[in-house]
Amino acid sequence: MAEKKSVRARIQRFGSNLSSMIMPNIGAFIAWGIITAIAMSLPETSDIHLFLEAFVDPMVIYLLPLLIAFAGGRMLHDFRGGVVGATAAMGVIVAADIPMFIGAMIMGPLGGYAIKKFDQWMDGKIPSGFEMLINNFSAGIIGAVFAILGSLAISPLVVGFTAALGAGVDAMIGIGALPLVSIFIEPAKILFLNNAINHGIITPIASSQISEFGESMLLMLEANPGPGIGILLAFMIFGKGAARASSYGAGIIHFFGGIHEIYFPYVLMKPQLIIALIAGG
Template sequence: MNTQNATTLSKTSKSKAKIQKFGGFLAGMVIPNIGAFIAWGLITAFFIPTGWVPNEYLGKLVGPMITYLLPVLIGYTGGKLVYDVRGGVVGAIATFGVVVGASIPMFLGAMIMGPLGGWVIKKFDELIEGKVPTGFEMLINNFSAGILGALLSLLAYTVVEPVVQGFSMALGSFATAVTNAKLLPLISIVIEPGKVLFLNNAINHGILAPLGVQQVKEVGKSIFFLLETNPGPGLGILLAYWLYGKGTAKQSAPGAIIIHFLGGIHEIYFPYILMKPILILAAIGGGMAADLTFVLTKAGLVATPSPGSIFAELAMTPKGGFFGVIAGITIGTLVSFAIASVILKRSTEEISDETLDAAKSMVSQMKAESKGQKAAVKVPKLIVFACDAGMGSSAMGESILKKKIKDAGLNIEVKHAAVNQIPQEAEVVFTQESLAQRAAQVVPNAKIVTIKNFLEQAAYDEFIKSIKN
């Protein structure tokens, strides 16, 4: 029986880690571009006909940004996550195929075509690795990216875009129906536990944000931006700990309140729930009460508030919408506080430093798993050839050294890059003497090997000899 339980727990843990990793990948496409979303949200809030200062001329920015800029940025970032800048470029080209002609913002299409573009060009480069004649690297790199990107863009335009658009519209219609039926508060049963398990990125950036953007385009605001980012439930739990908690948890709660509510870092309250898992009921109750208030007051934001600070929430609130947003956050806080207070008052156990530290350690471990870092015990060895543009000469140097390393029976990854874009994990950087100082500034911990000419065979032979020694 114990063995069976252990097996079940192991399978559950692996499944959770896979979901966390997938959610982290989705978030990795969106989070770097949050600034662009906020810029679009501010322009929308100010200049659309119902905005703070309606302006027909400046309002022309709203449509192209949501239709073209934001999806292409997501597609580029998705491709870059798979295969660095080269993958990002092909991912952006592929994404444009789902953008053109679509009647809705193609964020879901971008999340598909961006990583697909990065994966295709990565597999192509792996296929031809070691087979490119010296001096033809730049030619083949440019034309392979162009040809594959064009083919993927055509595929996206003719096949993927109609399918994704149909699915997105169906999903949007379902979400609208749920909202109109006043059933949206039930989503807190999924969102609040999901946040503590670091599944919030998959929920917020993978599902709610695309729905929210589509709704903003139609009505100027969206309730979907409030569901996961609302700081009220977490604030209520921390307030309860401050007033009715015991020991270290009570003493640390005021500082956590500032970081959570003002700074928007919600993960600060996760250890307080993990110390008493039944407190998840307070988070769910507060979330449901807040969401019901948002529905009844027809509250909404113009873009994702990131991080989920009260300042970001108010900054993304459209004209005339402050009452609903503030009311929802306040009611969510009060309900969460009331439930958590009852639970903590009935508890006689004083939480020690060790208990709080263990909970914090568990949160850190789950966060690492959500980013796919659990297995990353050792950073692989990486050599980077860097030239000014990261294309011609460095690609030749990479090709030569790769062949020599392979002949020597060594297993070392070799890449080429522009000197300003050297990967931080690079341990050794080959570059020209005139670029050595710039390379050292980009990767201060890497060993910089200066060479006069990338075709200089002796320098590579000496380097390989030193490795063997």
Template sequence: MTTASAPASGAKKAQVHVQRFGTFLSGMIMPNIPALIAWGIFTAFFIEAGFTPNAALATIVGPFIHYLLPLLIAYTGGNIVYGIRGGVVASIGTMGAIAGSDLLIANFNATLPEGAAPLGQVHMFIGAMIMAPVAAYSMKWLDSLWEGKIRAGFEMLVNMFSAGIWGFAMAILGFYPIALIVNWLMQVLSNAVNWLVEMNLLPLTSIVIEPAKVLFLNNAINHGVLTPLGIQQAADEGSSILFLLEANPGPGLGILLAFSFFGLGAARASAPGAAVIQFVGGIHEVYFPYALMKPILILGLIAGGMTGVTTNMLLGGALRAPAAPGSILAVIAQTPPGKYFAVLLSVVLAAAVSFIVCSLILRATRKRDLEELALTDDAFGAAITQTEAAKGKSSDALRNLRGGAATQADGSAGAATATEKEIRSIVFACDAGMGSSAMGASVLRNKIKKAGIDDVTVVNKAIASLDGSADLVITQNQLTDRARAQSPNAVHVSVDNFMNSPRYDEVVDLVKAQHEDAGA
């Protein structure tokens, strides 16, 4: 547990900035995933190729994706920056971008020779993600110019008209330059993806995506590029392979299974539970620490990812909408009719290849890992592992003993000696404020309840939503620098794994000791 950090290197600062950018994108997209799921259900049942075609209900599909979803994203992004006022102005600006894009495409189609295929609509997802911060930040800046200078009784008049007038200006900005830029950008990105597909090079994207995921940079790639392009492609063709480039749970399952069979110490003990949470719950973050503790295992993830993408390319696997969270259940729910075999095979093969490569690496480095483990705080866990190895089989009794063995996230001082700050509010923070942080909060909440402590709150939030009110903030160690910058006065705890960290017991001990001292 630490309350200060050393100055970050240039590379670390760059990573933090990219993570922060990805978090903002995620903050706009993730709350609106239910709307994307609802749209996917409409398309699954009511379009001409759906399970139960219905021409009347199918009419909602187009307006849903063309208007509602971009406007929801714009409002959410604006609200993150400047509350409801920012959300309203951002939505107005995005409506201008939607109308401008439609006019540009209509004018282009009017020039086409008779019989030529017209361009389809461009859905302003990227436009909304651009307009939201631009409109909200500029509105916030304008309001600061006359803050405290408005004559009493005229505040509402000024606030309403200033937002309306600035919304009008943002709609003009969206209608002309933003619509043109986004249409061009979508065309460039679509051409790049089509070229990768035609050249059979799409599997190479795993070389970027898989390492980016374990560094918590996946949101910038997934929500910034893959989701907007995938939705555009799904609207035109009914499904998109792009939804499976990052969301395929196979590679993560493979590395966790490898640790379950060939890992050591606490990593091996926690891997089976992590595999269930990752594969069924869709919380991919749980496998990131396993890869980071031995970075060469990223090669296994890349191999698994490339295998999954190749399988989908060859067999036509695709999803009709994003699988969020990246659970096998969500993947199956978003799979169109006729593509189940390809999609499920891609998951199985990705997991198998990742498992084989990671297992070979773990077996090849096992002797050295045992020696290193014996020198760490997990010497007890290493002794258990060595005893099991000597026996030639695992032991339930020894496995139960392993519950007391674990390595601290960063080797820093324990919670009980790190701070005298009274802990009443504990926040688990991650990129999106869902998934992994919710899981960690649930684990610690149960531990605190069992300890008989009833006046300490444990909640989960996105890092961007930290407001300084928390007494103690828990993050995965790759995200602690960002959390510390967002909430500098809190005590910060870094963990390797939200699911099973010894730091939780330290926090419980600290809070319990404080209560005992207060009652003395």
């Protein structure tokens, strides 16, 4: 019984840590969703569309992961940990051509933990008058080291994980087991890998089916809005605090704008909801 409580406590603590990284940045996700929804609703040749489209990729590739990494580092060692965590996350971001949210969730707290341990080790050992010099250089050196390590070690793991999910989707489609495809698609989506799965695997196969049969059910797999709306409705009804308050705006953006990414942070806050997404998909 004690062991079960320990496991449950660890899971709850893990969920709480994820929530601490995601919740402070929900406003940025909503801002990105609004800009993306407006851009998608306008003709591709219009000046406003071209102006807003310039925001979309930089925000999802750089801004949002860096904010998550900063929050993760700050969670462990205040503002100083946030700075090192964001610096460390830059390594995984530049090493891949996909949004590195999972990499940011790893490198942010890791960088914060490293600088925290360094500060504890140096406590009381810094000569008077050298505090600012040592503090700044130590943060810079540790951030640079972890950025390089993230680029060389963590980024390939995340890219490999993405490839594995893609292979799973391809295999399920190949044997005609469409109801099981969501086992791979939904976890990929909440890690912001939906475009990689959609454009890299589903769209090419669907295009060949359309040319042969005139239609394809595959186009509805990744684009299915139902599970996301269900998640946001659950937060509207059963959520608490800022998560519930922000879910209304996120629901409007998802329902009318078709922006799936807006509900991903809510699932990351409570990873057990991935089961509901798979069942709904």
